[in-house]
Amino acid sequence: MSGLYLENISIEPRVRPGAELSTPVATDLPRQLTNSFELGHFLQRFPHTRSLILVGEPGAGADPQISAFLNLPQQVSSVLPQLTELGLINQSIFLDQAQMDHLRDMPDLRSLNLSGNRLVSLLTMDLGWLHLDRLILERVGMHRWPSWLTDIIPNNIRELSVAHNNLTELPDWILDNPLNPEHQTLIDLRGNSLSRHTVMHARINEAVPDCSFRFLMDTPLAVQAAINLQLREGAELSAALDQWTHASNSLAITSERTIEARREIGRILTDHWRAFSLGQIHRPLRLENLSLVDFPRQLPEFFYRQIRYLRLSRVTATGSDLDQLLRRMTDLNSLEMNGYVAPLLQLPPALLELRSLRSLLLIDQGMVIEQKHIDFFSRIPTLARLELDGNRMGAISDLSALSNTALNWLSLNNVGLTEWPTWVNDMIPAHLGTLLLEGNLITDLPEHILANPGSESAHTEISLLNNPLSEDSMRRAHFSESYGRSFTFDMDLPPELAAMDWTEQHDSDSSISDYESEDSRASTPEPVTAEPWLDDSSPLIAARRALWEQLEISDHNRRLLDLIGSLRHSADYRNTANRAALQERVWRVLGAVSQDPQLGMTLSAIAEEPLRLFRDNNTCPDGILLEFNQMEVMVFIRQSLHDVVPEQRGALLYRLTTRLYRLSELDAAAREQTGSRDEAEVRLAYRIHWASALDLPVPPEGMLYQAHAAIRPGEFDTALLRVQSGEQGEPFLRFAEQQDYWINYLRETHAGRFDALERIYRTDLTRLTDEFEQRNISLDNPEYEKRIREFEASFKAQQTMLIRELTNAEGLEHH
Structure with missing residues (x-):
């Protein structure tokens, strides 16, 4: 007989009447060891077989503790080392280095099927000795591509199936598909919830002649x-x-x-x-x-x-x-x-x-x-x-x-x-928001520049770094700076001058006062009013003035209104081309606050710290604008969720999630790259630069001190690549699974999938409780608590995998 196919076999040790076992089996040996002993005896009857397929109950591979056999790979390899084909399917084998090493004793093995067993993706192994025509690892709980698998393809494996696992992405090296005219591996990925980017990346690169990999994968018609x-x-x-x-x-x-x-x-x-x-x-x-x-x-x-x-x-x-x-x-x-x-x-x-x-x-x-x-x-x-x-x-x-x-x-x-x-x-x-004159030989600045007149509608940042400026020019330029002035300067100030803040020379200036002439500055801040945010030609002027007055009544809104008043110093207000848009953005936030007092309290709490820093001159109008932009994002999310059309809910929520991810990841890139620079300036510069390309929600139009952000060559491009790469893989999935509105949508739309997980979890808990009660063990026993925690961790992991699977599926449909 050249092949054996054994499905759902049951092995019970039997003794013929009047006969004894050649090797006695102690009655206290574990069931697994007894079964393994009997299986070995059975397989010895077929010394010339070349193929063995051993199939257990589907789903049995989830728990190695219920395996019917002990050390099954060792048992088979010792009895049938001549096999060319071996399938140990649904046998509850924990696939680690020790179990796999037993297969070294089968030098003629060309096909290996270990589907339905258990594999820990992050576990390292060395399988460089393994050379097969076909390796099947289906339904092994693979949620991440193992590094050891990359090491043996394409040179060692002609066909690889990892179908019906929990993969959401593939390693870049496999997607890039390097040339290899001598070896090629066919990889079956069907039944995995791969992202749209992964599918397209794989399909496009496999079209290159002599590539290392070809793929079988589920591809929706629109993606194809x-x-x-x-x-x-x-x-x-x-x-x-x-x-x-x-x-x-x-x-x-x-x-x-x-x-x-x-x-x-x-x-x-x-x-x-x-x-x-x-x-x-x-x-x-x-x-x-x-x-x-x-x-x-x-x-x-x-x-x-x-x-x-x-x-x-x-x-x-x-x-x-x-x-x-x-x-x-x-x-x-x-x-x-x-x-x-x-x-x-x-x-x-x-x-x-x-x-x-x-x-x-x-x-x-x-x-x-x-x-x-x-x-x-x-x-x-x-x-x-x-x-x-x-x-x-x-x-x-x-x-x-x-x-x-x-x-x-x-x-x-x-x-x-x-x-x-x-x-x-x-x-x-x-006209110019930024003028760079660095690395020249300028020694003096003209009087009209040093006079630095006030300007409510325009501002230019002038960088004069690496110029041999006279001390008098630097001193006068430095102390001419103030909110509401025409110019700010970046210069190589000597330490004693840099230590002197320009506000020391303008004690009467207020960071929240109106623009005033040199002779008429108020010594105290003037009240923040609605006037800068009203357009006399708008039919909404009366309603908006009334709205402002309504918000003023509550002390909870005071800090929010103060922060909005400080926006008059921002680039978007001082640039007359952008001012109308900023005014509308302000009223959008205030309108939302008027409908939700709790939101107003939240935004006022957020405004407290940036306002304090601003008044203490530890942040600038760009910092205030960034904080207001954060508030706009909160209002944008609230409004987006409120305005969702039921028929388009999935598409709209997926797009909202991607836009919010891009903003979050872009901010993270800016924070990591800030170094000694001002974080608010760098974050704002990133947002403004990539606002259109990334379709960022409610982006600001401009900033006062972009040169001061000192963006390095290639820095913007690096940040964009990080955002786009993350959106196509693990970082985006992590972000999505943290968004309550997205999880709620998935739970409502795919209630059956989540309910099934819940039922299995509850059933497992009930069985566990029954087991301990039958064993007359208290439920306060640490072993019980440990098993409960294991079940909970497994349940959460399964939910996470389902959320990622469904997120990728939504991306394929709505991208």
Whole structure:
């Protein structure tokens, strides 16, 4: 007989009349040992069998204590070492190193099925000796991919099934699917609740020839349609790159150097397409130390549209090459050119045709910046950020033409300025929120800058770090600063001057007073009123004034109203273009408070600490704006849950959860990266920068001290990648399972699944109690309490796994 299939077998030791067992079995031996002894005797009858499949009751694998046999792998390997196929299914085996090592004694084993047993995902093992055609680990409670499993694929295992487990994601190395022309593993993942990103990542990368892994997985039709579209685009891009790599002309054969250069560019472009396909739509395309003559002349139109951010570093290009490249990137939002091989003598005309271009960084390009360049930039109406660091300044008469653009940030660091550039005067404070003049040779500041007049509608932060400023200029600039003034300065202050706060020179200034002239400052704060937040042309003015007066009656709302009064110093209020939006945001919060007094008490309690810091000059208007934004988020959540349409509840709540996760994770990234910087400034800078890309809830429009946040090169990109990566895996699932509204939705929508877990838990508790009562053991016994805690931990773990499974399923449906 070549094979045995034994299902739900029952082994009872029997003694023939008048006969004795060759090996006596003591009556007190455990049942498992007795069964194992009998099974060994039975299997010895089939010394030539090559296949053994031993199947127990489904579900038995959940509790090793009820296993019918003791050390089953050891028993089988010692009796039938010649097996090529072994299945120990639903046998309550705890799969650890000791149990697996027994299989070393089966050198011909090619197929191993251990489904329905128990595996601890985090347990480490070394199975490098295991070489199989097929390994089946279905229904083993795998909720996380084990590291030891990664170590043996694809080289050791041809087919692997981990179907019907609790996996929600896969390791990046497996999803990235490295090339391996010699070995490939087919991985069956059906019955696992994988996220949309994991499914798409796996499917897109398995299309590459000679990849290490292929997958069997459940793929909803909508997701499969999206995958098919990406794969078609990928094939189109690959064909275009391949054609370009080997293209030649009639005059010369393409050299190996050129072919390799084109291949390298092709790899860069393919990686960018793949990242974009997997959701990283804001990832910059980086081209470094290459020649644009090797860049493909024609790519599919969809690829050009996918490029939002372009970074060029020390790229060799003619003006025509650069212009031709940019002209096709019609959705380009940001262009950064850093370092040069040949000076940039002419700005590419294509820049004037990029309707979405907001950020232009021409850093260290060997340029001499002249008036003609300023006039050119003024023809880019969407331009909000311009950096010309590391070039040289030529003849410039004025920047007034730039007022026709959206320019808010101008950086002229290390451009060789020896004195204050008078041509910027018309742009500050009315147009520029940030002016960087770092690393120049400026020694003195003009009187009108040092006078630092008050301005209710505009403010410019001026950074003068690494300039040889005179002590008199630094002192006067430092002490001219105050809330409501036109300018704030970042300078390399000497320690004795830095230790003197500007508020010491303006004792009569109040951080919550109205803007007043130098001669009429009040010595005490004026009352906070509704007037700054009212629009005389609005039909709601009377109702809003009445609402304010109603809230003023209660002392519980005092601190909230004071904090709102302090928002008059924020960038969003002082910028007249943003003021109306801020006013509406204020009334949205106050309207919510009027309907929910408990919310008002909560927000007033939150306002107490930032107000104290603000009045003590230990935080700035940006800190106040951040705290108000936190309040807006609370109101936003409350309103979103109130306005949910029943028919769209799942989609709306899932989107709310993703938006709140992004905000939470972005804040976490900012906190971790803050270091010695002001945390509020860094968090606010992160929120403003990625508000649109991440669809953040109720984001602020601007901040006063963005330069002071001192964001490092690449810092924003790193934070975005962290948020997007987390959203596609474990961090998002952890966040979702902490949101009460989301858990309540899942419990209501999938009540049957949760009720089933509850019934099993209650049944287990009842059985446990009955067992102890039958054994005449007190329920106060520590063993009973220990078993209860084990049941509770198991129940909570099963609930968590179910929540994660359902969350991923909702994501597949509503993403």
